[in-house]
Amino acid sequence: MNTRTASCSCGQLTITTQADPLRVSVCHCLACQRRTGSVFGAQARFNRNFVTISGESNQYIRVGDEGSKITFNFCPNCGATVHYxxxxxxxxxxxxxxxAFADPSFPVPAVSVYEDRMHSWVILPADIQHTA
Known part of the structure; x- marks a missing residue:
């Protein structure tokens, strides 16, 4: 079990985790591409019981491809999404x-979703689980 801290760009909004991630994944959907400004989003899921959030956040709610609502919490100062x-x-x-962890040694993603929208030049780990 590792303690990790994630934060926004200015450091006002932080999350400390006291557990290893339940899952690390990458998402190639167009909404994640727009949200991150990159060609995919990379995220880690943690049990809420092992997470401490500090600082203020604003929320943005969008409806996903399957109709569920996704609530993004971002820093009101710098705009960086820190949890959702x-x-x-x-x-x-x-x-x-x-x-948000700014940790190059963070665990490798195990799952890749919405690969039908993946950019052709993206190369993923050989043993990653693939979904359309």
Whole structure:
């Protein structure tokens, strides 16, 4: 079990985890591409019981491809998303963008979703679980 801290760009909004991630994944959906400004989103899910959130956040709610609401919590100062939750998907967990940890030794993603929208030049780990 590792203690890790994620934060926004200015450091005002932070999350400390006291457990290893339940799952690390990458998402190639167009909404994640727009949200991150990159070609995919990388996120880690943690059990909420092992997470401490500090600082203020604003929320943005969008409806996903399957109709569920996703609530993104971002820093009101710098705008960086620091955590989010998907309605109806394991209410006991919280998703944190991997980049918010700024830790190159963070665990490798095990799952890749919405690969039908993946950029052709992206190369994923050989043993990753693939979904359309």
């Amino acid at each position: 939750a998907v309605e109806g998907y394991d209410e006991e967990s919280i998703a944190i963008p991997v980049g």
